[in-house]
Amino acid sequence: DVKVTQSSRYLVKRTGEKVFLECVQDMDHENMFWYRQDPGLGLRLIYFSYDVKMKEKGDIPEGYSVSREKKERFSLILESASTNQTSMYLCASGSQTGGSYNEQFFGPGTRLTVL
């Protein structure tokens, strides 16, 4: 079974702190994604990566950065956390293989509260 793990289920941080959210997948997937989930807004893509050291901005990259130093690990960084970044953060991974569904597999999520 594909396993996507996230470093924390719940996290509480203070405004201005630097926050690291880590995601690890064990299926050798090329693609990894960070989403933020808010009620009524669905999942919004923050960043994604299709290879080591590669990254692409999603729909809402402002205030975030990412790092992918190893294929299995994709980190989301909040450089200076703000209260409007309080949200559920979901990591996902998926294969790059052409001609197939390449569905995304999700981690359990990290509920981040910024005070």
Add this chain to the structure above:
Amino acid sequence: AQTVTQSQPEMSVQEAETVTLSCTYDTSESDYYLFWYKQPPSRQMILVIRQEAYKQQNATENRFSVNFQKAAKSFSLKISDSQLGDAAMYFCAYRTPFTGNQFYFGTGTSLTVIP
């Protein structure tokens, strides 16, 4: 950018009855993939069912089936013989083959199953 619309924020169904969740999408592409994901309360998002655009036959997975109408850009999910464990947030998603396997998600439908 592609958009995915789920017009029903909330739905309810009696146990053992059938419910249909609607999803429409906007795209100019002819080849793409569609998915329904389920997110139970406080649990991980999992794939329910998937469909390739060029396949005429509607996908079926046990009690879950889709009504895919390509011309109308509609992809509804039918849950038959609803069970208490079907209670969850359901997300419709679209994937294009051409942009690093990026997914576009709807805003979700919260399904309540009434005993």
